[in-house]
Amino acid sequence: MKQNQQQIMKKHQFFSLTVFMIVMLLSSVVQHRAYAQENSENLASTGRTSPKQMERLLPQLEESELEKLRSEGELTRFFSDSGKPKNAPKHAITKYPANDISSMEGTIFVESLFYYPLSETEPFDQSSLTEYFNILQSISTLKGIEYYSASRDRMRVFFHDSYVIAGIDDPEPVPDPYSESVPAKKEIYVYQKDSSFGENVSRVEYRNIGDGLSLSMFNMDTMHYFIFPLVSPGDLHLHMSLMPLRDENALLFYGVAGVDSVSFFGIEKSKEDSFYNRIKAVYSWFTGRLEE
Numbered sequence: 059m060k061q062n063q064q065q066i067m068k069k070h071q072f073f074s075l076t077v078f079m080i081v082m083l084l085s086s087v088v089q090h091r092a093y094a095q096e097n098s099e100n101l102a103s104t105g106r107t108s109p110k111q112m113e114r115l116l117p118q119l120e121e122s123e124l125e126k127l128r129s130e131g132e133l134t135r136f137f138s139d140s141g142k143p144k145n146a147p148k149h150a151i152t153k154y155p156a157n158d159i160s161s162m163e164g165t166i167f168v169e170s171l172f173y174y175p176l177s178e179t180e181p182f183d184q185s186s187l188t189e190y191f192n193i194l195q196s197i198s199t200l201k202g203i204e205y206y207s208a209s210r211d212r213m214r215v216f217f218h219d220s221y222v223i224a225g226i227d228d229p230e231p232v233p234d235p236y237s238e239s240v241p242a243k244k245e246i247y248v249y250q251k252d253s254s255f256g257e258n259v260s261r262v263e264y265r266n267i268g269d270g271l272s273l274s275m276f277n278m279d280t281m282h283y284f285i286f287p288l289v290s291p292g293d294l295h296l297h298m299s300l301m302p303l304r305d306e307n308a309l310l311f312y313g314v315a316g317v318d319s320v321s322f323f324g325i326e327k328s329k330e331d332s333f334y335n336r337i338k339a340v341y342s343w344f345t346g347r348l349e350e
Contacts (some may be wrong), residue, residue: 111303112310115147116171127173134170136330143169143314147301151270152312155297158274162295164316168334172311172341174348182302182309187240187271190300193347194264194273195235197222197248203343205335216339219251223259226278240266247278254332255281255288272299273340286320293318294333298340311344313337 113124119133127133135145146156146169159167176182200220204213224230226247235246244264251257258281263274275296281289296315303310315333 111305112173115149115301115303115310116145117148118144127171131173132170134168134334136334137167137169138165141167143167145169145171145312146314147171147299147310147312149270149299149301150267151265151272151299151301154265155272155274155299155312155314158295158297159314159316162316162318164293164318166317166319166330166333167315168330168337169312169314170334170337170341172313174309174311174345176307176309178307181307182269182304184269186302187266187269188237190271190344191240191264191266192236193344194271195237195246196347197246197262198234199347200250200339200343203339203346205339205342207331207335214253216335217250217252219249221249223247223249226259226261229259240271242266248275254335255283270299270301272297274298289317289319296333296336296340298337298344300344311341313341 112127116124116127119127123133133145137144142160143156146152159169198221200217202218203216205216206212207214221231222234224232224247229249231249235244242265246262246264248260248262249257250260257279259278261276261278263276265272265274275294276292277289277294278291280287280291281294294315294317297313299312301310302308315337317333
């Protein structure tokens with residue numbers, strides 16, 4: 059008899075504990091749904107929705123700046139040696155460019171964001187990285203690209219010549235590299251003759267982190283403005299990074315350049331334009347190749 063009573067008590071305790079756990083679980087579910095509904099109503103009442111990928115990559119931008127970037131396709135900022143890059147996207151691929159520019163003792167800096175919608179028939183996928191990487195390696199196709207010169211109010215050829223060379227000590231032209239896959243890092247040397255600074259050799263670095271790619275260029279020769287030496291070797295740093303915006307089927311580009319140059323009275327604005335044009339030229343070249 060006593061044993062039966064103990065068994066009955068144990069069953070009762072087990073049943074009570076089970077009922078208690080079910081009640082607590084149901085209460086938690088109800089509270090979670092109520093919170094989610096309240097949060098959704100609060101977002102709707104303020105006209106906001108959950109942040110898109112670009113908002114997460116660029117939390118430092120105001121809503122008006124994001125709207126301008128989407129509608130006009132570009133957001134550019136010049137800054138001096140007293141400032142630092144502010145608009146680098148929160149993506150691992152932009153960490154090296156931002157740190158490199160921040161460590162420079164330069165005189166002219168510019169950073170640009172570009173928004174580029176992709177074709178609906180060719181959305182971004184993992185194979186796109188290889189295609190993008192090979193475009194960035196097609197240095198010879200930079201020859202003949204044009205840019206708009208505000209001072210002359212017309213289009214001008216930017217690069218009169220452009221090709222990969224065998225090495226820093228070997229100026230022999232070699233074909234553009236082509237890769238079946240994307241390496242984490244790669245380095246080449248290129249010769250270019252541009253309309254602003256004449257003939258120069260640059261070291262080009264490529265990086266791949268996750269779904270991001272970057273191209274970095276560093277001048278190896280003294281760059282001249284007409285007959286005047288303007289930029290010493292290693293004092294021009296240019297970076298262009300790209301990353302996909304999957305939820306918008308678009309690409310986000312971040313270009314940043316820093317220059318430590320000699321100051322000549324009367325040509326400071328021209329110098330700013332020249333270094334900005336280098337960023338814009340790389341962006342326009344890349345997107346132009348995508349559309350071919």
